[in-house]
Structure formats: structure tokens, C-alpha cells
Amino acid sequence: MSQRNEQPSGEKDPLEPDVRQIVQAAGNEALAPEEKAVLWERIEYSISEEKPVYRRLWWKVAAAVVVLAAAGWWMLREKPAAENGVLAFARQQQPVADTSTETRLVLGNNRQVTLSGASASLTYGQNGTRVMVNEEQQYEQGAGSDIQYNTLIVPYGRRAKIIMEDGTEVWLNAGSRMVYPVVFNGKSREVFLEGEAYFDVAQQADQPFFVFTNELKTSVLGTAFNISAYADDAEQTVVLVQGSVKVNANAGDAEQLLTPGYKAGYSVAGRGISKEHVNILAYTAWKDGRLVFTRAPLPDILKKLSRYFNILITTETNSKSTFSGDLDLADDISTVLDAVSVSTGLKYERTTDGIILKKK
Incomplete structure (x- = not known):
């Protein structure tokens, strides 16, 4: 045995x-x-x-x-956000094309509508099927049980404003793309942003509002805030004007809860989120046609002007000096650069590639 x-x-x-x-x-x-x-x-x-x-x-x-x-x-x-519908849909699309010259609206049926003018506007009806473009042209799109996404692409040199079907207002800065459903009929309201936008969210306590970027998720109920999430910036920022928001990294546990006047800054390289008190106008005045800057490095100022006017503006100086000021962007580019020249003590010259600031 x-x-x-x-x-x-x-x-x-x-x-x-x-x-x-x-x-x-x-x-x-x-x-x-x-x-x-x-x-x-x-x-x-x-x-x-x-x-x-x-x-x-x-x-x-x-x-x-x-x-x-x-x-x-x-x-x-x-990676909870990786399965999010609007985020997944947006990542399948092509990035914002710098060569575009006009603002474009891509409807749910993939039809593209060109929005002419430096500042375009979109207004959605209550059920999202009807959209008014520049307060004069009206487009219809079907409403079904499946979520339909619209995409607004704003090239450099252009701006746009959207009034969404829930009453939320969004101002998009130059070089931005926003993906959003034509109607918010789920438990939450979710949009995707690449670039920069100012949000004034309609309050709906039973339907929270989420803004996704490639790196962050911002959660709100009803509030006003600015998000900057350009692909070529080392930092993505959320600045709160009123209300409260929570900012989370899409990957990892980094998180910040903001109160009015504070900025959450996400380092793309470091993967961390910092928080500091800031001058709100330095981050939101662009939607009113102004550029306000407080102790800002010259390259940062020129990058924003380049996006706004859709022309490459650089400097050959390596100075670490910072500048504060308020520029009226309704002026033509020469007037704006004259003001920059006076403030910095530099002269500007036009080249085949754009404009360069150099020592006098």
C-alpha cells in the first residue's frame, strides 16, 4: 500500500x-x-x-x-477616466490643426460647418437638435438614444463662444478644441477640452459637470472657472473664479480642491498638482479681448500673442526678466507690439517666419 x-x-x-x-x-x-x-x-x-x-x-x-x-x-x-465616453471619443480624433484658418463645427453626422469671423458663436436648443451659428445660420441634427458628439475646432487667430443646451456658457480661446454631447441626458455632463476655455456652468445639483483634458478631470456643480490645457505647454492649469471645483489627475492620485482665486497647476512632467493664489484676470481676461499678465516671462507673453494673432512671435534675448501689464487685444498687432516694445525696451522686426523681438 x-x-x-x-x-x-x-x-x-x-x-x-x-x-x-x-x-x-x-x-x-x-x-x-x-x-x-x-x-x-x-x-x-x-x-x-x-x-x-x-x-x-x-x-x-x-x-x-x-x-x-x-x-x-x-x-x-x-485609470478610471480612460473608459470615459467623451474622453475616448476625443482621443480617437485628430489633434487641432495649426494650419486651419477658420473655426469649424463637426456635427454628429460628421458634417462640417465653417464658422467665419474672428469670433464665432454657437447656441444650442434645449434638446440639442437645433444649433444656431453666428446668430444667423441654423442647422438641424437628429436626436436618438445614442450619445452624439459635436466638436468645435478653433484655430489660432480665432475665438468662439458656445451656449450649450443646459445653459452652460463656454468661451474658447485660440488653438482650442472642445468635444461635447449635443444633449446632456445622463447622470453627469461631460466634455473634453484641448487648449483653453472659460466655463460658466449652469447649476444642476443632480447632474454634475466634468471637464476632461488629456491629463486632468475637473469636477463641478455650478461655477465659473478657466482651464488651459495646450498640448505644447509644460503645465495645465485650472483657475477658479466662483464656486468650487475638484481637480484630479487622470492617472494617479494627485488631487486639489479649489476655492475662488486659486489655481491648480498640473506638471505634465512631474505628474503632480500644485495650488496657489493668483490674479484671476491674468487667466481669464482673454475672453474679453485683453491680455493681463503679472510677473510673466517674456516668452510666455509672446506665446499667448502668437496664438491670439496666429503669427509666430519670438525673441532672441535670454533675459529672465518678468513683466506686468494689460494689453488691449482689440488693437491691431502693430499697436500691441508697440506697447510690448515700450515695456520691454526691445524692438520688433518682421521676418519671413513671423516677428522677432531683439535689442535696440
């Missing part, structure tokens, strides 16, 4: 606490990579010891299943 080495029924498998520890961690908080490695080593070591074949196999399978489940839970927790 063959002999089997059986473990006494009252003795617990030494592997069991390790598996239970992973289960508990998955239910509460994800394990750090180094903690996972230590636990896994202990599991493998315990499995390598001589135990009954069936019991050893069961615990090995259970350990693998639990580790995989914990990893899957962590991935879902880390």
Missing part, C-alpha cells in the same frame, strides 16, 4: 495568510510594487516546500488568481 504524506487537519497551510493578505489589500488599497514582490516571493517559497499535491496546487492557483484580480483592480482604479 502506497504511503501519502498528509498534513494534519488542524494545521493551517503557511501560504494561506499571504493569499489572505493580498485579498485584503485588493479590497482596501493597492499594494506597492515592492510589497507585491515580497509577498510573491513568500508564496513561491511556501509552494516549493513539500506539501500534499492537491492542497499545494489549490493554493498556487488561488494565489495566482488573487494576484491577477488585484492587478486588474489596480488598473481600473488608476
Whole structure:
């Protein structure tokens, strides 16, 4: 008769606490990579010891299943926004084309409408099927049970304003793209932004408003705020004018809760969100045709002017000086550059590539 080495029924498998520890961690908080490695080593070591074949196999399978489940839970927790409808739809689209010269509206049926003029406007009816362009042209689009997205693309040198079907007003700055449903009929109102926009959100306590960028999610109920999320900027910012908003990174746990007058700054490289009190007008005056800057580096000022006027404006100086001022962007570009020249002590010259500021 063959002999089997059986473990006494009252003795617990030494592997069991390790598996239970992973289960508990998955239910509460994800394990750090180094903690996972230590636990896994202990599991493998315990499995390598001589135990009954069936019991050893069961615990090995259970350990693998639990580790995989914990990893899957962590991935879902880390990237909740990745499955968001508007974010997924926006990421499938082409980025804003710098070569575009006119503002474009892409309807749900992929029909494209050109909006002429430096400042365009869109007004949606209550059910989102009717949209008024520049207060003179009207377009119809079908309303079905499936979500239909519209996309507004604003090139450099242009601005636009949208009045959404819920009454929310959005001002889009030059070089921006916004993707949004024609009607908000879900539990939340969600839009995507690339570039810069000022939001005045209609308050609906039972239907919170979310603005997604490629890096951030801003959550609001009813408030006014500015978001800047240009692809070529090292920082994305959210500045609160009134109300309250919560700003989260799409990946990771970085988060800031803002009160009026504060800015959340997300470092694309560092993946962290800072918070500081700022001059609100320095971030919102653009929607009223002004550029207000407080202790701003010259390259930052010139980048904003380049976007607004759709012409490359650079400087050959490496000065770290900062400047404060208020420019009226309704003036022509020469008048604006004259003011910049006086403030900086530099002269400007037109080149084949654009405009350059240099020492006098």
C-alpha cells in the first residue's frame, strides 16, 4: 500500500495568510510594487516546500488568481477616466490643426460647418437638435438614444463662444478644441477640452459637470472657472473664479480642491498638482479681448500673442526678466507690439517666419 504524506487537519497551510493578505489589500488599497514582490516571493517559497499535491496546487492557483484580480483592480482604479465616453471619443480624433484658418463645427453626422469671423458663436436648443451659428445660420441634427458628439475646432487667430443646451456658457480661446454631447441626458455632463476655455456652468445639483483634458478631470456643480490645457505647454492649469471645483489627475492620485482665486497647476512632467493664489484676470481676461499678465516671462507673453494673432512671435534675448501689464487685444498687432516694445525696451522686426523681438 502506497504511503501519502498528509498534513494534519488542524494545521493551517503557511501560504494561506499571504493569499489572505493580498485579498485584503485588493479590497482596501493597492499594494506597492515592492510589497507585491515580497509577498510573491513568500508564496513561491511556501509552494516549493513539500506539501500534499492537491492542497499545494489549490493554493498556487488561488494565489495566482488573487494576484491577477488585484492587478486588474489596480488598473481600473488608476485609470478610471480612460473608459470615459467623451474622453475616448476625443482621443480617437485628430489633434487641432495649426494650419486651419477658420473655426469649424463637426456635427454628429460628421458634417462640417465653417464658422467665419474672428469670433464665432454657437447656441444650442434645449434638446440639442437645433444649433444656431453666428446668430444667423441654423442647422438641424437628429436626436436618438445614442450619445452624439459635436466638436468645435478653433484655430489660432480665432475665438468662439458656445451656449450649450443646459445653459452652460463656454468661451474658447485660440488653438482650442472642445468635444461635447449635443444633449446632456445622463447622470453627469461631460466634455473634453484641448487648449483653453472659460466655463460658466449652469447649476444642476443632480447632474454634475466634468471637464476632461488629456491629463486632468475637473469636477463641478455650478461655477465659473478657466482651464488651459495646450498640448505644447509644460503645465495645465485650472483657475477658479466662483464656486468650487475638484481637480484630479487622470492617472494617479494627485488631487486639489479649489476655492475662488486659486489655481491648480498640473506638471505634465512631474505628474503632480500644485495650488496657489493668483490674479484671476491674468487667466481669464482673454475672453474679453485683453491680455493681463503679472510677473510673466517674456516668452510666455509672446506665446499667448502668437496664438491670439496666429503669427509666430519670438525673441532672441535670454533675459529672465518678468513683466506686468494689460494689453488691449482689440488693437491691431502693430499697436500691441508697440506697447510690448515700450515695456520691454526691445524692438520688433518682421521676418519671413513671423516677428522677432531683439535689442535696440
